[in-house]
Amino acid sequence: AKLNTLAQSIGKLYFGSATDNPDLTNTSYVAIFDDNTTFGQTTPTNSMKWDATEPEQGVFTFEAGDVIANLANSNGQLLRGHNCVWHEQLPDWFTAARLWVTTQAKYSWDVVNEPLNDNGTFGSDVFFDTLGVSYIGIALNAARAADPNAKLYINDFNIEGPGVKATAMMDLVTSLQSQGIPIDGVGFQCHFIVGEVPEGFQQNLEAFTALGIEVAITELDVRMTLPATDELLEQQKQDYQIVISACAAVPKCVGVTLWDFTDKFSWVPGTFAGQGAACPWDENFIRKPAFDGIALGFGA
């Protein structure tokens, strides 16, 4: 099964995978990544973030991000820029809110990343504490000016199922729309735990698209407590299938991005001790049952 070909055959724009520059030194990895019948889109995991692109104030280094942008271009893959405004991975010199945006995206930008707390209030960070909620509109307007053709997104986690955080995100979108601020889509990160895909995920995607925006699954992975057993891998397959089927069923869910495709380069073990095996390919680049779950979700 060719996952991007399958996704496009049911009207999606893409199926893709995030990537990070060090991954690209592994030839087995690149052989899978470069095939645009498997991955029709990519998102740089780290190299377009603020700490990577302006490590010293006024000193800009776009080279690493450009490596991924250029590779996507030569592979015929869409690019999601990630990200402009986020309270993590700020450079050390950073003390006051100011705007940064670049113009490398070939489809979309995560302009604002993770603005909300789980209880639906705005997160306290240098942007919100300096500018109030206006920072979101300032960032979106600046992004539109800098890259008029890119779809502009707000991207977050724990908004996948209905609840206070999802409602707060919908209220934010409505408020931006009423002010004439450009907002094209909401990204659902989907960093899930095996067996815990939220109830009502598809209906929630539909509720967002009913606001007149598109949605995308931007950072999908499904982690488990190690070791990975056959039972856990089977549940993981079903979880991937549920997520992909939900996007498949919602016309304005434009595509799905894995937060990298192989366990070898997953962020999960470094962040959650004792957990991992979150990706559809294992650390030896062998397809896991989750791969079949994705294909089934796209209707294979």
Ligand code: G3I
């Ligand atoms: O590059 C340095 C390296 O020089 C150094 O030796 C090493 C030692 O710690 O750190 C390396 O930087 C790490 C970087 O990943 C590259 O591997 C950072 O410490 C580490 O914090 C950073 O983690 C990234 C994380 O965002 C930052 O919070 C993950 O790779 C990345 O997958 C993760 O992605 C986020 C999305 O952007 C937003 N949504 C959640 C998602 C998962 O947290």
